[in-house]
Amino acid sequence: MPASPLRQFAIQAAAALLVLSLAWPYYGMRAANLPWPETALVIGGVAFLLSLLSRQPPWWSVMHAVFIPLAWLVGQLAIAPGWFLLAFVVLLLIYRGAITGQVPLYLTNAATAEALAQLLASRPQMRFADLGAGIGSTVAPLARRFPEGRFVGVENAPLTWAAGWLRSRSRSNVEWRWRDLWQTDLKDFDVVYAFLSPAPMAALWQKVRSEMKPGSLFVSNSFPVPEVAADRVIEVDCTPSRSLYCYQL
Ligand SMILES: C[S@@+](CC[C@H](N)C(=O)[O-])C[C@H]1O[C@@H](n2cnc3c(N)ncnc32)[C@H](O)[C@@H]1O
Structure with a gap:
């Protein structure tokens, strides 16, 4: 299957929805807080499996495995949200081609x-x-x-x-x-x-x-x-x- 950005997004979204739709009711019924570190790891694992099953290139599978766990880790650093917005805008101004046409920036040597x-x-x-x-x-x-x-x-x-x-x-x-x-x-x-x-x-x-x-x-x-x-x-x-x-x- 082709590794389009939309497909990668769908894999992450499917993994997150699947895990959260089981975990939330489970912990809700026990009146317990959702354990976010473990949940993030499980979402990463499910996304990894989904990317293997849909035959994505190996580097995508690795990225799927680490994306949500890393997002949780970075969330613990309590960085002001404005910095993420700034980083996103700067990356967009440089890597627009990667989003719109799957052509990132790397340079002729x-x-x-x-x-x-x-x-x-x-x-x-x-x-x-x-x-x-x-x-x-x-x-x-x-x-x-x-x-x-x-x-x-x-x-x-x-x-x-x-x-x-x-x-x-x-x-x-x-x-x-x-x-x-x-x-x-x-x-x-x-x-x-x-x-x-x-x-x-x-x-x-x-x-x-x-x-x-x-x-x-x-x-x-x-x-x-x-x-x-x-x-x-x-x-x-x-x-x-x-x-x-x-x-x-
Ligand atoms: C791999 S880089 C090559 C840069 C340069 N040709 C070189 O050899 O160093 C590809 C470049 O194409 C640009 N690009 C991607 N899609 C484009 C488009 N539709 N129109 C114009 N530039 C585009 C990207 O922003 C990126 O800078």
């Missing part, structure tokens, strides 16, 4: 940017787009390396976008757009780069195929297009290892 620069060495005047450009870890070094090229970074998480804008504002060959990548027309680009997640790759490939012109190049870092053979795969020598999947249009 220097070795991969260098491999990309070598791949693109024959296209110094390219028009290049990074779809989901993060803080500019790809656009910034490439724009420095190819001063005659035009580089567009498309990012829709506000704080991430702001960091990338600060980083690239002094470069005249960079256009830093606060925009949804799905609203970005790809027809004007010679090279489109994406470092997203497995979730959007099939739909993105449809977009690439319908908008990019013949002769242009689509490169995906780490996540291949499902059921489409890449024309070339560049294995980058770095840790963790990265592969650049190259698709010639």
